[in-house]
Amino acid sequence: xxxxxxxxxxxxxxxxxxxxxxxxxxxxxxxxxxxxxxxxxxxxxxxxxxxxxxxxxxxxxxxxxxxxxxxxxxxxxxxxxxxxxxxxxxxxxxxxxxxxxxxxxxxxxxxxxxxxxxxxxxxxxxxxxxxxxxxxxxxxxxxxxxxxxxxxxxxxxxxxxxxxxxxxxxxxxxxxxxxxxxxxxxxxxxxxxxxxxxxxxxxxxxxxxxxxxxxxxxxxxxxxxxxxxxxxxxxxxxxxxxxxxxxxxxxxxxxxxxxxxxxxxxxxxxxxxxxxxxxxxxxxxxxxxxxxxxxxxxxxxxxxxxxxxxxxxxxxxxx
Numbered sequence: 001x002x003x004x005x006x007x008x009x010x011x012x013x014x015x016x017x018x019x020x021x022x023x024x025x026x027x028x029x030x031x032x033x034x035x036x037x038x039x040x041x042x043x044x045x046x047x048x049x050x051x052x053x054x055x056x057x058x059x060x061x062x063x064x065x066x067x068x069x070x071x072x073x074x075x076x077x078x079x080x081x082x083x084x085x086x087x088x089x090x091x092x093x094x095x096x097x098x099x100x101x102x103x104x105x106x107x108x109x110x111x112x113x114x115x116x117x118x119x120x121x122x123x124x125x126x127x128x129x130x131x132x133x134x135x136x137x138x139x140x141x142x143x144x145x146x147x148x149x150x151x152x153x154x155x156x157x158x159x160x161x162x163x164x165x166x167x168x169x170x171x172x173x174x175x176x177x178x179x180x181x182x183x184x185x186x187x188x189x190x191x192x193x194x195x196x197x198x199x200x201x202x203x204x205x206x207x208x209x210x211x212x213x214x215x216x217x218x219x220x221x222x223x224x225x226x227x228x229x230x231x232x233x234x235x236x237x238x239x240x241x242x243x244x245x246x247x248x249x250x251x252x253x254x255x256x257x258x259x260x261x262x263x264x265x266x267x268x269x270x271x272x273x274x275x276x277x278x279x280x281x282x283x284x285x286x287x288x289x290x291x292x293x294x295x296x297x298x299x300x301x302x303x304x305x306x307x308x309x310x311x312x313x314x315x316x317x318x319x
Contacts (some may be wrong), residue, residue: 004074060307067300085192100234118276137168168207226252
């Protein structure tokens with residue numbers, strides 16, 4: 001934190017002087033009271049002494065003065081603010097392997113719940129879109145600020161809802177990039193600050209390759225964050241037997257590295273929510289230097305009200 005008018009902080013010396021004078025006067029007052037020779041009569045005249053309460057209003061008042069001086073010096077600090085037109089595309093794998101129950105009740109159901117929590121945690125002004133992918137990719141929700149539309153799209157995600165079986169990670173990224181490029185009339189010439197979040201449990205098995213998609217994302221300046229979701233013990237029923245579908249994050253890790261995104265692994269619902277929370281804290285924000293004097297002035301005014309209320313309640317006067 002820095003100050004636009006640091007010389008004004010010298011006023012804190014005045015506050016410090018008042019503190020010293022207050023302490024001196026209180027000590028002098030205590031010595032005078034001890035000189036009262038008839039202590040028994042003193043107890044009858046003033047049987048209940050306010051003790052610490054008589055110092056509380058003054059302490060609050062002095063703290064208020066200090067905070068107002070700091071606010072008067074115009075402090076500024078780095079503040080994270082949402083970027084204009086910030087856009088986030090969430091791509092969720094809906095292939096057959098996402099029905100594995102190693103993450104109860106199954107991977108897809110847990111992924112949908114975590115995706116909803118992720119969207120709820122984003123600033124309202126963010127545009128959010130949804131892509132579902134299996135053997136190919138489909139845009140379930142074009143980027144919008146309407147959260148109800150996004151929630152409806154998440155609810156529609158189901159095994160096989162994105163076409164034939166397979167895992168088309170590359171196609172999912174291309175679909176996400178396409179939806180970003182058509183966000184509004186300016187998107188083609190002036191792309192919005194964007195990020196793609198891809199959740200899957202396996203390697204790419206169909207469609208255009210992840211390397212090609214990563215090149216396109218890098219050229220567009222759009223990082224791709226990836227999440228490998230599931231465990232090594234995942235399995236699904238097929239042809240009357242259990243088929244092992246262990247999580248494979250190698251492709252996802254490569255995509256994240258190539259595009260400047262981040263790679264995460266999650267083996268439980270709680271871990272997935274934590275991953276989404278971590279991603280949400282970094283997407284679509286920029287750091288700006290802003291005046292934060294209102295923080296100090298606001299707290300100072302609250303302390304002034306508290307000092308006045310305490311003095312009125314205990315001593316029937318305003319300090």
